[in-house]
Amino acid sequence: MKIGVPREIKNHEYRVGLTPNSVRELVHHGHEVLVEQGAGAAIGFSDDAYLASGALMLERAADVYRTAQLIVKVKEPQTEEIPLLQPQQTLFTFLHLAPDPQLTRALQHSGVIAIAYETVTDRSGRLPLLAPMSEIAGRIAVQAGARSLEMEAGGRGVLLSGAPGVPAGNVVVIGGGVVGRNAVSIACGMGADVTVLDTSMQTLRELDQQFGNRIQTLNSTRTALDEVLPQADLVIGAVLIPGAAAPKLVNRNHLESMKSGSVIVDVAIDQGGCVETARPTTHSAPTFVEEGVVHYCVANMPGAVARTSTQALNNATLPFVLALADKGTRQALLDDPFLLQGLNIWCGQLTSAEVAASQQVDYSSRESLLSS
Numbered sequence: 055m056k057i058g059v060p061r062e063i064k065n066h067e068y069r070v071g072l073t074p075n076s077v078r079e080l081v082h083h084g085h086e087v088l089v090e091q092g093a094g095a096a097i098g099f100s101d102d103a104y105l106a107s108g109a110l111m112l113e114r115a116a117d118v119y120r121t122a123q124l125i126v127k128v129k130e131p132q133t134e135e136i137p138l139l140q141p142q143q144t145l146f147t148f149l150h151l152a153p154d155p156q157l158t159r160a161l162q163h164s165g166v167i168a169i170a171y172e173t174v175t176d177r178s179g180r181l182p183l184l185a186p187m188s189e190i191a192g193r194i195a196v197q198a199g200a201r202s203l204e205m206e207a208g209g210r211g212v213l214l215s216g217a218p219g220v221p222a223g224n225v226v227v228i229g230g231g232v233v234g235r236n237a238v239s240i241a242c243g244m245g246a247d248v249t250v251l252d253t254s255m256q257t258l259r260e261l262d263q264q265f266g267n268r269i270q271t272l273n274s275t276r277t278a279l280d281e282v283l284p285q286a287d288l289v290i291g292a293v294l295i296p297g298a299a300a301p302k303l304v305n306r307n308h309l310e311s312m313k314s315g316s317v318i319v320d321v322a323i324d325q326g327g328c329v330e331t332a333r334p335t336t337h338s339a340p341t342f343v344e345e346g347v348v349h350y351c352v353a354n355m356p357g358a359v360a361r362t363s364t365q366a367l368n369n370a371t372l373p374f375v376l377a378l379a380d381k382g383t384r385q386a387l388l389d390d391p392f393l394l395q396g397l398n399i400w401c402g403q404l405t406s407a408e409v410a411a412s413q414q415v416d417y418s419s420r421e422s423l424l425s426s
Contacts, residue, residue, distance in 0.1 A: 058122025210315025
């Protein structure tokens, strides 16, 4: 199979779909890998490294898209990439379609087969391709929040660790999943006063066992949010409903009750955000202020540490890329019900119930489309 790896063009996105090591594995399996020149150069994966791994380097993204049967990316196609997609071509990448009807319609119109990293599951119902990026995003969230709390960045001038004779900063983490757990770990490591909220008592028990008296755990209710948000210096929004738009848990009234110069990092912004006032930002302009509260809502947070993120992502995605290439897309999906959960669009048909519900549109069964 011919596998294409275009250079990412989203703002300050330096990750790449396949590393040279991944290319070498695919070439060993008899596949041809087409990589756009400079795709990994910014993070130390030179064109020479790709050539040494057996890749064929192409000068333009258009050449990659025109030739490849399988496109392996990191982020969703940008506006200028949509016309390059080919009918019946397989696109394997993060998509986050639920809050983006425009992209959903464009992918349907293109005729591609779109498989989303973030909805591929495993036997335990977890999200193995989203998990490594969620781990990194959770860790970055605290770093970004700490930086945004500095006066020069518009924050209220609080050091999360505190200082001798001065109390530590107050961090509230909404959601105790992969993002939240990693955010809690970093915040605790920095010496902050940490509270985490979740609706799952099992999750709260696990967090309590892991972190003990270093954190406070609370059942996530409207009352709990009303009580903890006014005390927070930093709020991490770490809510996820797989494949669906994130619920708006923090509203404008909450912001009015918060301290001036406090910070919200909405990690759920890829899925629409869990904060009413959140809107996607970029690494070039990562923050804005609403109601006196600094919002950090970068939609590709792991891109800030692109080399680490690319390696972590490839560790998770490579087995699925190999399956798609070795078996062909249809057979790989039929053979693996967990990969099948990643199928969002099949040649014009929306196949995700979660995306359909978020956008209030119809969808078709994955199984019925594949069997027809």
